[in-house]
Amino acid sequence: MRWAAAIAAVTCVNALAPRMAISGWTTYINTSLDCNPSSPEIRCISAALYETMADVLVQQRYVDAGYRWIDINDGWTAIERDASGRLVADATRFSRGLAGVVASIQAKGLDVAMGIELGPTTCKHMAGSEGHYELDVQTLGAANVTRLLVHACSIASASSSFYFRLSTLHAIAKRHVPPLALDCVLDQFPVNASLVTPYCATLTTQPTLPDNWAALQVRLRALLALPPGDMIAHHPGGLLVGGYALTEGQNRLQLGIWLLLHAPLVVDIEPWAISNRTRALLQQPLVTQLTLEALMPSPPELLGSLANGIQIWRRAVVLHGKVMTLLLALRLDVQEPQYNVPLVFELSDVVDKTCDRAILHDVYGESPPVAIKYRFTLEIAPMNAYLVLLEPTRR
Helix, strand or coil, X not given: CXXXXXXXXXXXCCCCCCCCCCEEEXXXXXXXXXXXXXXXXXXXXXXXXXXXHHHHHHHCCXXXXXXXXXXXXXXXECCCCCCCCCCCECCCCCCCHHHHHHHHHHHCXXXXXXXXXXXXXXXXXXXXXXXXXXXXXXXXXXXXXXXXXXXXXXXXXXCHHHHHHHHHHHHHHHHCCCCCEEEEECCCCCCCHHHHCCCCCEEECCCCCCCCHHHHHHHHHHHHHCCHHHHCCCCCCCECCCCCCXXXXXXXXXXXXXXXXXXXXXXXXXXXXXXXXXXHHHCCHHHHHHHHCCECCCCCEEEEECCCCEEXXXXXXXXXXXXXXXXXXXXXXXXXXXXXXXXXXXXXXXCCCCCCEEEEEECCCCCCCEEEEXXXXXXXXXXXXXXXXXXECCC
16 A cells, blocks of 8 residues: 655644643542542542552552642532531542642652533532632632642533533633643533633543543544544543453554643553553553653544455654654454554655655553654554554664
């Protein structure tokens, strides 16, 4: 297979950093308050849960690889505020208070993002921040929190008052020293993204994915069907990579599309449940470098879509000061032929028409870098993905 279309050489790159180059773990969907924090239930919201998670991320070298955030979205506060009107951590679940758990996690080399509710009550029916934005930003900032996970569970719709509340919270967070970033998780009702994105470092509008291939497949199809500009406008959500319901190929599919979109790598699966093989995939140096260090000056481009379900995508990347091409070949379905399909690529087609030599880097680390001339071949299996980084070289 040869691609007829060619991309113009990138001679002047106005490379923009990702909105929020972060990677870590979230607990938005997989935690519960319907338990005793002293029980062995590993999903029970408490300081012990988050400190255990931090320990595992250190021990299993996720922190060394760049996964340095733990998101605490909801369930950490007491049902009511204290006598001074301040948000306080639940005394049973967080006996050392908010500052205590944040300090403990930060001492392990990680950082913490905390949930905040625009309305009067959170998704788990705790105290929301409506009418207390200034005080709550001060409280969270005093605990050394620098990222806020903004929810709107107790607001009925995206009315003008909703946008006013968000802009007000943003202005207060920006005035704080140091400023606090807002990551917006607005999945309860439709929002006008153009009115929201000025205030949000990242915007997630889709519900959290269950550990289920069918649901993930639908999400992946929807993402790839968007116009290129819309593909990168929103944070597509958390990673299910390593989940019980996914095969290795399906892990590679989601991770490949997230890297193509330059999305934050925030994992929704408990780190202790992830296999050694999947951990090695998540910790590949190029995986985290593409997320945390790379610049991507233009949206993804669909090079081709074949009758057997194969799609080929590319995106310009600036990494370590070098302009490269990220190439993703994927098969979301089991279609005929139900075996590996070889694809032959010409460098002059997938990089630029003057390119005839390059170093091919396997992003997933399954083979060492290799010098290529003129063309190369990839084999792609059903429900799998191949992701490579092409670094042009001079003769």
